[in-house]
Amino acid sequence: MHSPSSNPLAHLAEELAELQRQGLHRRPLEPRSPSDRSFCSNDYLGLAGNPSPPAPSGTGSSRLVAGERDEHQRLERALAEWLGMESALLFTSGYAANVGAVGALARPGDLLVSDALNHASLIDGARLSRARVAVTPHLDLGAIDRELANRTERRALVVVESYYSMDADSPDLAALRAICDARGAALYVDDAHAIGVLGPSGRGLCAAAGIQPDILVGTLGKSLGSQGAFVTGRAVLRDWLWNRARTFVFSTGLAPTAAAAALKNLELIVRDPxxxxxxxxxxxxxxxxxxxxxxxxxxxxxxxxxxxxxxxxxxxxxxxxxxxxxxxxxxxxxxxxxxxxxxxxxxxxxxxxxxxxxxxxxxxxxxxxxxxxxxxxxxxx
Structure with missing residues (x-):
């Protein structure tokens, strides 16, 4: 028999107290004082404070229904051209982009190879995909190669970040591309923290390595000084994600004002790297x-x-x-x-x-x- 309780969430207070004891409890912060010097923002190029161009504040629905706007299409074309890809698709956040893309690309019966220090969004996308997930030691290309060589699955997806923001390190992307090609695996690279700063003209570490991943993810909320994210690759990738990425299909389209701001800042970066x-x-x-x-x-x-x-x-x-x-x-x-x-x-x-x-x-x-x-x-x- 379950005993009645006047507060079925009482256990949360106990667990929060334990977090406090361990020094792991997080509280909302006060707005930053103008006199403070911040060294913890991802606004790498200092563009987030720029005023947004005039644009609608919202879309009112998913882009599959009635939320498609010119601002989306202009930004997607510009991002794809800048990064040398066929196409791009906007998402409402980097988390949504990775959860949606990984979850749509891998499925039961596939192998997904994931670096041990991948971002939570990549981990959650891998879990939702229901593919078999092999977690490899951080930056261990030999372990990735072994997982691919010994797999029984026909399809495999290797998922890494180009620049790991908690350790400020990077895999050997050229060697990783060669491994994936030799083993018949697709390469998924989250280039979010590199794009805008690292690589030729700020085009990221994949561009610096001279390789093109099958799936390249970037964000609008870091160097591009806005909000949202994007996935780039072949046109067939965009078509698939438009139809099967649940975080895209079932989300209200990215605010046009965010897309317009990102495009304005991208044009500035292209002009002045x-x-x-x-x-x-x-x-x-x-x-x-x-x-x-x-x-x-x-x-x-x-x-x-x-x-x-x-x-x-x-x-x-x-x-x-x-x-x-x-x-x-x-x-x-x-x-x-x-x-x-x-x-x-x-x-x-x-x-x-x-x-x-x-x-x-x-x-x-x-x-x-x-x-x-x-x-x-x-x-x-």
Whole structure:
């Protein structure tokens, strides 16, 4: 017999208390003060603050019904042309793009090979596909090749990110393309964090490697300074996703104002790719400064990872990362502590992200604040 309860959700309070005890509880943040220097936004090119062009605020329905707009088609054509693909399809978010595309492309009886550090949207898409999923160690191309070589399934899909935002690292995309070609597998690459900054004219790491994946995913909410996402590839891919990607079919079409803003910013990037160069220059200044502080203070327990415009600093335990982030916030430097389940236990970190809108003075202030925070925490330990 089930005992009656006046609050059937009482267990949630208990579980939230446990998250609090583990230093993993997340609360809504206050709107950022204009005086704060933010180093945790994905607005890599500093375009998110641009005013949107005049466009309708919504579509009123799925694009399959009555939600198709000129703004969608213009942006899709521009993205496909810029990235050298036949076609593109817009989604309402990066999460929706990956869940919808992976779930539509893989199915029972297929093999889906997934890197161990793939984004939650790719993991959820893989689960919903009901394909057999083989999770391979991070960046281990040998493991991917073995899974493909030993499979019994006729169809296989290899799913990776081009630039892993929590570690700032990348697979060997050229070698991965060769493996997929040799094993008869399709290659799916989420290039979301690279497009706009990395690669020739900011066209991402697939372009930098000189390869074309079968499915290329990007976002409008990072370097393009808007909201939404897109999947590019052959025309047949777009046709399939239009019909079978559930997060597209059963969602109201992307707001035309978001599509128009993304197109305006894309045109700016095409005209002036120096914005990406500026981000990488600032990143090198930050990495050099943070490395110098760690060396000066003998903090070999803290590790900087990766390359490019994301600078992960591994701190260790979740509460230590939160405490360091709080000290920086008190000094007007906003950098987010990243904790489990986003990263593995014991590897909580500060994830510094750079933007073309940062100044040299912003970088120097962040480095000085980082030094003060470490010294203050050491004195109070």
């Amino acid at each position: 120096s914005l990406g160069h500026r981000v990488l220059f600032l990143t090198e200044r930050l990495r050099t400064g943070l490395s110098g502080v760690l060396a000066d203070l003998g903090r070999s327990d803290l590790r900087l990872l990766g390359f490019g415009h994301i600078v992960p600093l591994v701190v260790g335990e979740a509460q230590a990362a939160v405490t360091l982030a709080e000290h920086l916030k008190e000094d007007g430097i906003h950098v987010q502590a990243i904790r489990p389940p986003t990263v593995a236990p014991g590897t909580s970190r500060l994830r510094w992200t750079l933007s073309a809108s940062h100044s040299d003075e912003d970088i120097d202030a962040a480095v000085a604040s980082f030094r003060r925070a470490l010294l203050d925490l050491a004195r109070n330990a």
